[in-house]
Amino acid sequence: MAMNYRPATAPRAHRVPAVLRAPLEGRTWREFLYLLLSLPLSVIGFAFAITMTTAGVGLLITFLGVPVLAGALAGARALGAVERARARGLLRLEVAEPEPVRPGKGRSGPMAWMTALFKSGTSWRHLLYALVHMPWAITAFCVSLTLWALGWLLFLYPLYAWLYPTYWGQPGMQLYGDSDGFALYVDSPFEIAVTSAVGLVVVLATPWVVRGMAYVDRMLVTGLLGPSRLATRVWELEEDRGVVVDTAAADLRRIERDLHDGAQARLVALAMDLGLAKEKLEEDPEAAARMVDEAHGEVKLALQELRDLARGIHPAILTDRGLGPALSALAARCTVPVTVEVDLPTRPAAAIEGIAYFTVSELLQNISKHSRARSGRVDVWCSGQRVMLQVSDDGQGGASTEAGSGLAGLAERLDSVDGLLVVASPVGGPTTVTAELPWRG
Structure with a gap:
């Protein structure tokens, strides 16, 4: 809500x-x-x-x-x-x-x-x-x-x-x-x-x-x-474990679907084209050359899809350079201009970095698809032992965490690691989504 x-x-x-x-x-x-x-x-x-x-x-x-x-x-x-x-x-x-x-x-x-x-x-x-x-x-x-x-x-x-x-x-x-x-x-x-x-x-x-x-x-x-506090904590951990298992299963299904419908299908078509080119190599070398050239283009597309899929699992720039450069690269692919400011003394735990990255990724996708915004902003900072994220835009507003929405799933994912998601999005805008994650660095 x-x-x-x-x-x-x-x-x-x-x-x-x-x-x-x-x-x-x-x-x-x-x-x-x-x-x-x-x-x-x-x-x-x-x-x-x-x-x-x-x-x-x-x-x-x-x-x-x-x-x-x-x-x-x-x-x-x-x-x-x-x-x-x-x-x-x-x-x-x-x-x-x-x-x-x-x-x-x-x-x-x-x-x-x-x-x-x-x-x-x-x-x-x-x-x-x-x-x-x-x-x-x-x-x-x-x-x-x-x-x-x-x-x-x-x-x-x-x-x-x-x-x-x-x-x-x-x-x-x-x-x-x-x-x-x-x-x-x-x-x-x-x-x-x-x-x-x-x-x-x-x-x-x-x-x-x-x-x-x-x-x-x-x-x-x-x-x-x-x-009791201990029993309540155990109860919460059991529920969070279920959320994590469901989220991991959903991610695996998404990866399998992307591989099956994307790169795998393209590679199957590529193998068939190369087989036809091999058959035509002696009869019609020019046609075979054209088919090989088309197959080369398909290889490039398949490689690009595999890179995008790997980036969706865990981007290499996040592992190598940290949250700041990774979010800047993510903002560069957004359809609206997005300003990124990251102020962290050190790098948090790798798992927290990954969750922060994908949280911002999903929020920027919402800005691109639904907000009708002209600009956005991403701020990341440290408050005590917590990582704070804030993604805002000047769009039409109306975002909510009602059951079934993408933000509801995101809130559950953050809650599974003792995180918190707060949405302020009145109709007419602007929208500000604040996320809080443990540091655990």
Whole structure:
């Protein structure tokens, strides 16, 4: 999908300070509800986890302990799914689904599934969450509910202070009382005002305490219920490996097609022409000479096609002289004038050079075929441990990375080596495509 860069809009300014808005904001009430619901849900999760785990460990002297422990892990994963959904709805926390439980290749059945559960670090982290979340949930529940109730009761005390002498037979809210009959009440106008002021402070401070405790829950959910970095990286590498294999297979098919339809067909025709010339050599030497001359021209064309094909696989100039001269030679063959500027301290890894070269090659082909541009520009530079490429033109725009487009395939190829492709191409132009590749030199 084409990416159009727009200037960021400034956040809307509030006339009411954040400290005064916080008690009434939806975020505060959502997080407060999250902390209240955490107590019953954590009790359920803790009871399930401790019961199933202790039962499974105790039954390990028999085979029954294995499925019981597997059930504990599976149940913990199910409870983790509920917790992620609750965090998504109330905390607005987007946590990716962890990697699924996958038995080894060629293995199936209950035993393979249980073995995969035991080997999954994600399953054990879900079980750990069920065990450690309850103490924190109890703390957060008690603190948040106490502060919330105390703050509003004190702050609104002037509104219901009259109820004490009217219906409850005491002058005001009792702060202290002993067996000797001594009691301390909040009943004077000054004391009522001070009580309300203290309540206001508590009301204003409570949302920030709630947010702090909700932040701890965010860390617990993200750290224990989300995918681990290592597992995510392995998952990405497996997908990238599939992209690389598919790309390599497509390149091999393209080379085979080019050889079959181009140089091979031309060489077959050349062999037939030379055979006919050989037959006519004694009967009609002049005709044979003409056929040999035509065959000579076919040989030149076949050699040119083979050179182009070899250049498409890996150009010799790239190997011998590096990215700068190779891109300059590539730009010289473009149908529109292209300026090339390469500023690299040293040469990156050969594989990265090749990917950078073919990335620019495909982008310049797009400029020649689709952009209707009058000029283009290629910039290559180094940023930290990354190679940056930028190809721009003043054409009609509208380029995108939607599925099925050439840029989508290019983005997948870059992603397979931890690269990135960003397209900015509004309708009407100009178009700027920025690619980022690891250095690995």
